[in-house]
Amino acid sequence: MKSRIDQVIKRVQADYLDTLLPPRDALLARMEEFAAEHGHPIADAEVGQLMRILVRAKQPKHLIEVGTNIGYSVVVLGRECAADAVLETIELDRDILATAKRFVAEAQLACEVRFHQGKALEVLPTLDGPFDFVFIDCVKTEYEEYLDQLLPKLSKGAMIVCDNLLWGGKVAEDVHDASTDALRAFNKRITTDPRLTTIVLAAGDGVGISIVN
Numbered sequence: 001m002k003s004r005i006d007q008v009i010k011r012v013q014a015d016y017l018d019t020l021l022p023p024r025d026a027l028l029a030r031m032e033e034f035a036a037e038h039g040h041p042i043a044d045a046e047v048g049q050l051m052r053i054l055v056r057a058k059q060p061k062h063l064i065e066v067g068t069n070i071g072y073s074v075v076v077l078g079r080e081c082a083a084d085a086v087l088e089t090i091e092l093d094r095d096i097l098a099t100a101k102r103f104v105a106e107a108q109l110a111c112e113v114r115f116h117q118g119k120a121l122e123v124l125p126t127l128d129g130p131f132d133f134v135f136i137d138c139v140k141t142e143y144e145e146y147l148d149q150l151l152p153k154l155s156k157g158a159m160i161v162c163d164n165l166l167w168g169g170k171v172a173e174d175v176h177d178a179s180t181d182a183l184r185a186f187n188k189r190i191t192t193d194p195r196l197t198t199i200v201l202a203a204g205d206g207v208g209i210s211i212v213n
């Protein structure tokens with residue numbers, strides 16, 4: 001039980017938790033600066049640290065990321081993967097994908113990275129599973145469709161991480177727009193679908209962690 005439910009999570013706690021994150025290495029620090037300067041929506045450092053731990057513990061062999069952006073999460077995930085792992089990632093924007101490829105090349109990851117350019121909902125059906133780790137971080141109104149396309153390609157025990165599930169706090173408030181409503185429905189789905197075991201945490205912008213039963 002939370003001792004006082006309204007004490008989680010306030011600005012002061014969030015700022016404090018930020019101080020507990022490890023310092024970023026030179027490449028990730030540069031990517032965070034680049035993202036801030038050019039307005040790229042990369043994963044929160046807290047979510048990065050959480051995924052680092054999840055991937056190190058699970059050691060997945062076939063990962064799929066929906067939403068590459070500049071490759072920040074590719075570097076985070078890829079650094080925890082063994083040399084025989086394959087990390088596939090999808091990005092719509094050609095220029096952003098070119099930037100991601102440059103940053104990821106600098107990271108000299110041991111695992112193989114396969115970049116796919118296109119709309120996620122068109123690319124996903126072309127990819128062969130099984131996948132054992134998923135990171136969904138793309139168009140918020142499409143999360144449920146990504147999940148539906150991916151579920152048949154996930155092995156038992158596969159882990160699904162979804163970012164932005166609290167959407168700046170809006171999903172918990174009386175706010176209605178396409179993304180907020182879609183994320184609210186998605187949260188309900190992943191926490192009630194009998195094929196999944198899920199927790200939604202107030203890390204970063206809200207992160208869901210599901211295991212395929």
Ligand SMILES: C[S@@+](CC[C@H](N)C(=O)[O-])C[C@H]1O[C@@H](n2cnc3c(N)ncnc32)[C@H](O)[C@@H]1O
Pocket residue numbers: 041042043044066067068069070071072073074090091092093096118119120121137138139
């Ligand atoms: C939140 S960002 C991904 C951040 C990245 N996972 C990270 O943490 O470093 C979402 C990305 O999805 C891309 N995107 C938008 N619509 C898309 C679509 N329909 N299919 C694939 N990618 C799309 C955007 O260009 C953007 O770069």
